[in-house]
Structure formats: C-alpha cells, structure tokens
Amino acid sequence: MPFYVSPEQIIKDKADYARKGIARGRSVVVVQYSGGIAFVAENPSRALHKVSEIYDRIAFAAVGKYNEFENLRVAGVRLADMRGYSYDRRDVTCRGLANAYAQTLGTIFTENNKPYEVEMVVAEVGDSADDDQMYRLTFDGSVADEHGFVAMGGQSDQIATALTERYTEHLELDAAVTLAVSVLAEQGAPEPRTLESAQLEVAVLDRARPGARKFRRITADRLATILSDPS
Amino acid sequence: MEWSAAVGSGALPSSFMTPGTSSFSDFLGATAPQMLPGARSLPAGQVEAPHGTTIVSATFPGGVIMAGDRRATMGNVIAQRDIEKVFPADEFSCVGIAGTAGLAVEVVRLFQVELEHYEKIEGAQLSLDGKANRLATLIRNNLPMAMQGLAVVPLFAGFDLESGIGRIFSYDVTGGRYEEHSFHAVGSGSMFARGSLKKLYGPELSEADTVAVCVEALYDAADDDSATGGPDLARKIYPVVLVVTTDGVRRVPETEIGAIVNSVVQARLARPDGPTGLRST
Numbered sequence: 001m002p003f004y005v006s007p008e009q010i011i012k013d014k015a016d017y018a019r020k021g022i023a024r025g026r027s028v029v030v031v032q033y034s035g036g037i038a039f040v041a042e043n044p045s046r047a048l049h050k051v052s053e054i055y056d057r058i059a060f061a062a063v064g065k066y067n068e069f070e071n072l073r074v075a076g077v078r079l080a081d082m083r084g085y086s087y088d089r090r091d092v093t094c095r096g097l098a099n100a101y102a103q104t105l106g107t108i109f110t111e112n113n114k115p116y117e118v119e120m121v122v123a124e125v126g127d128s129a130d131d132d133q134m135y136r137l138t139f140d141g142s143v144a145d146e147h148g149f150v151a152m153g154g155q156s157d158q159i160a161t162a163l164t165e166r167y168t169e170h171l172e173l174d175a176a177v178t179l180a181v182s183v184l185a186e187q188g189a190p191e192p193r194t195l196e197s198a199q200l201e202v203a204v205l206d207r208a209r210p211g212a213r214k215f216r217r218i219t220a221d222r223l224a225t226i227l228s229d230p231s
Numbered sequence: 232m233e234w235s236a237a238v239g240s241g242a243l244p245s246s247f248m249t250p251g252t253s254s255f256s257d258f259l260g261a262t263a264p265q266m267l268p269g270a271r272s273l274p275a276g277q278v279e280a281p282h283g284t285t286i287v288s289a290t291f292p293g294g295v296i297m298a299g300d301r302r303a304t305m306g307n308v309i310a311q312r313d314i315e316k317v318f319p320a321d322e323f324s325c326v327g328i329a330g331t332a333g334l335a336v337e338v339v340r341l342f343q344v345e346l347e348h349y350e351k352i353e354g355a356q357l358s359l360d361g362k363a364n365r366l367a368t369l370i371r372n373n374l375p376m377a378m379q380g381l382a383v384v385p386l387f388a389g390f391d392l393e394s395g396i397g398r399i400f401s402y403d404v405t406g407g408r409y410e411e412h413s414f415h416a417v418g419s420g421s422m423f424a425r426g427s428l429k430k431l432y433g434p435e436l437s438e439a440d441t442v443a444v445c446v447e448a449l450y451d452a453a454d455d456d457s458a459t460g461g462p463d464l465a466r467k468i469y470p471v472v473l474v475v476t477t478d479g480v481r482r483v484p485e486t487e488i489g490a491i492v493n494s495v496v497q498a499r500l501a502r503p504d505g506p507t508g509l510r511s512t
Contacts, residue, residue: 052351053351070250075248081255082266085340104242104243106242
C-alpha cells in the first residue's frame with residue numbers, strides 16, 4: 001500500500017471508475033426534432049424514470065447510478081422552483097441550471113472518495129429550433145453545449161457515430177423517435193434486436209404544447225404505434 | 232453522503248440533494264425560511280393594507296365554479312379596481328382569496344409552486360384532499376400575521392378525479408379546513424352572497440346557469456358591501472370566473488362573462504333586487 005499517490009493518479013482512477021460505471025448501464029439518446037426535443041431512453045422499469053421534467057421548458061435525462069442521478073434530479077427541481085418562486089417563471093434558465101449542476105458535479109468529483117457515476121443532459125426548448133439548448137454534463141463537472149443529438153451511457157460512441165451518419169435536422173417526431181430507437185437497438189449486441197415500447201421511456205419538450213409546461217411523456221400505446229409504423 | 236461544500240465552490244448545498252420531503256414549503260422552511268410569507272417576525276403595529284372581497288363557489292353536475300369580484304379597498308379608498316382574486320391552483324383545482332391582498336397573492340403563489348413541486352418530485356398528483364390539507368398548513372403558518380391584522384382566508388375548490396365530482400373547501404384563519412356542500416362564499420360580502428345563493432342555487436343546474444347564479448350572488452354582495460366591487464360596465468371589468476371539470480380548469484372568457492353580466496344588469500333594471508326564484512334549466 002503506497003504512502004503517497006500522485007494527484008494525477010487519484011483523478012485518473014476516479015475518472016476511470018466513473019466511466020466504467022456509466023458504460024455498464026443502458027443508453028439514452030436526446031434528439032432535436034422539428035417540434036422540440038425528444039428524449040429516448042432504454043429503460044425497462046415503468047416506475048423509475050431516467051427522463052424527467054425540471055421546469056416549464058426544461059427537462060433532465062441521465063444515465064448511470066440511479067440513486068445518484070435521482071439526487072441530482074431532485075436538487076434541480078428544487079433549485080428551479082426556488083428561482084421561479086423568488087423571481088419569475090421566465091427567469092429559470094437551462095444555462096443557470098447547467099452551471100449549478102457543473103459546480104455540484106465538479107465538487108463531488110474532487111472532494112468525494114467516490115465520484116458520481118452519472119452523465120446527464122439538461123435541455124430547454126425555445127420558441128423556435130434556433131432557441132433550443134442542450135447541455136451535456138459529465139461526472140467531473142464538464143459542461144458541453146450540444147446541437148442536434150446527444151448519446152449517453154452504454155456504447156455511447158457507437159450510438160453517436162450511427163447518429164452522425166443518419167441524423168438530419170427538422171425531423172418530425174415519429175421519424176426522430178424511430179431513428180433514436182433503432183440506433184439504441186443496434187448498439188452492443190452482435191445479433192440485431194428490436195426494442196419494444198415496454199423497454200423504452202420516451203418524453204418530449206413540445207414547443208407547441210398549450211400552457212407553460214412543455215414536458216410530456218409519450219405513452220406506451222402511442223409509442224407502440226410509432227414503432228409499428230413501417231415508414 | 233456528506234461532502235464539504237468548500238467556500239466558493241458554488242455547488243448546490245447538500246440540503247438540495249438530500250431525499251426527504253416533496254413539499255416545497257417544508258423545503259423552504261428548512262433551507263430558506265425567510266422566503267416563506269408567514270415566517271417573518273413583525274414588530275407590533277398596524278399597517279394599512281388592501282382588503283376586502285367576495286368569493287363564491289358552487290358545484291354543478293360535472294364540476295365546480297369559483298367566481299370573485301375585482302375590488303381591493305384600503306379603508307375608504309379603492310386601492311385597485313381590477314385585482315384578480317381567483318386563480319388556478321393546478322390543472323384540476325382553483326383557489327380564491329379573501330383578506331390582505333398582498334399576502335394572499337403570495338400565499339397563492341406559494342401554493343401553486345407547492346402543488347407543482349410535489350407533482351414533479353413524486354411523479355404523481357396529490358389527491359384533492361391532500362391539496363386541501365397543504366393549503367390548510369400554509370394558512371396555519373400565517374396565523375402570527377393574521378393576529379396582527381394581516382389575515383388570509385382562502386376558498387378552495389377542485390374536481391376530484393377519484394370520485395368524479397366537484398368539491399369545495401373553506402378555511403378559517405387558524406388553518407381549520409371544512410368541506411362545504413353545494414355552495415359557499417367567503418369575504419366581507421359573503422353573508423349577502425350566501426343569502427342570494429340560498430334562493431337561486433340548485434344542485435342540478437347546468438354549468439351556464441350555475442355561472443349566472445354566481446354572478447347574481449356577486450352582484451348582491453356588491454349591492455350591500457362597499458368592499459366588494461360590482462361589475463364595471465364602462466371599463467368592462469367583470470368578475471373572474473373559473474370552471475373546473477374533468478377537462479381541467481377553464482377561465483370563462485371576458486366576452487362570455489360580459490354577456491352574462493349585461494343580461495343580469497338588464498334584468499336588475501326591471502327588478503333591482505334580482506330574480507325571485509330558481510332559474511329554469
């Protein structure tokens with residue numbers, strides 16, 4: 001047992017640990033479409049969610065260890081509601097949340113013995129596609145401003161490559177969901193597999209939804225209809 | 232898991248990350264109590280604050296209606312002539328407030344966030360009784376201010392998805408919660424409104440007729456209570472009327488209310504004390 005471990009080694013060990021944990025889990029794809037932003041997660045559980053509403057136009061998706069990203073989700077909802085209550089609903093922004101998450105994840109990574117095995121996206125839908133925002137946050141608190149699509153968890157590199165080839169802007173919702181589900185199904189397993197709606201969790205931030213709250217879950221029935229449509 | 236929030240780290244405090252309460256007001260009480268309306272300690276004294284109101288609520292087959300007048304008074308002065316006192320609390324319920332206007336609006340805001348917060352954290356809506364109980368707690372927390380003369384008294388109504396009917400709840404300043412049946416009114420003009428509703432209301436009236444009955448009741452309240460405002464036909468300021476059914480909360484649009492108000496006023500020109508009996512459905 002060495003007396004001294006270099007800081008680089010400590011950080012590298014933590015980072016490897018977190019990456020391994022995230023790669024072990026199932027994947028989530030976040031995709032911009034014509035009407036907003038779609039979140040497609042491989043998730044066989046009906047009770048435990050990987051994709052959730054944070055505020056009117058802001059949603060959260062994560063991969064990794066459930067109890068860790070659940071803590072982050074609850075913290076985000078609390079922060080958003082506090083800001084919206086003390087200022088105004090319009091003053092709650094995705095950027096502000098992403099900053100708070102980055103600081104939190106960074107502090108946890110540096111100061112905890114065990115980093116959070118979590119990778120997450122916070123996204124905000126705007127009045128037009130140009131105003132949509134997506135931020136990807138990794139276990140060490142890095143933030144990246146993303147466009148078009150984000151793939152997290154599992155074989156995320158493979159999924160990202162497949163999406164780079166096949167994704168186009170301004171897809172309709174059905175096409176975007178079908179694309180996301182097919183890239184999720186292809187990755188990993190040597191034999192082709194199909195993902196049924198019971199194995200998926202899909203939600204959208206729908207620009208056109210009446211009212212302030214734009215988050216909406218796609219029901220299993222609706223999802224089955226989208227997936228069974230051959231076109 | 233405790234981690235030290237290093238000075239200047241900017242990270243969210245661990246209290247944000249700790250699972251536990253799904254209640255927004257409890258969370259504020261633990262982490263930022265100064266943000267709660269009732270939590271401030273006040274020096275003794277009187278302050279002039281806007282008051283006054285009548286709020287009425289009545290059930291009909293398929294839902295419930297809540298209507299409120301538009302006047303806020305400060306002593307003998309009309310502080311505001313178009314204040315809104317009836318708000319949707321969430322998708323299937325609404326709340327109307329009587330008492331100190333500024334505090335009451337803050338309590339409603341807190342209540343709206345409370346309900347939304349619970350739904351987002353838990354992934355499910357509160358039951359209607361649960362919502363009514365949370366409002367009672369918020370009012371109870373305002374008791375110290377109420378005893379200084381800054382009281383807030385709400386009327387809460389919603390559509391109960393489990394039983395499929397509209398339900399009404401009234402409160403007193405201590406946070407006591409009472410379920411009312413058929414109809415109820417709160418505020419300085421509530422006695423007159425209730426007298427009017429007693430004669431005009433029927434449990435089988437249609438939604439449109441129940442709205443009209445509520446408008447009549449507000450008119451009668453304004454007729455006898457100076458702190459309740461009647462309809463302002465010149466400025467087109469009409470009562471706020473919300474309808475809650477299985478389809479959610481709907482605000483009756485101004486054109487529709489205007490038409491109802493105008494027909495009520497026209498009838499009063501002929502008979503100033505109002506209609507003599509139940510409307511025919």
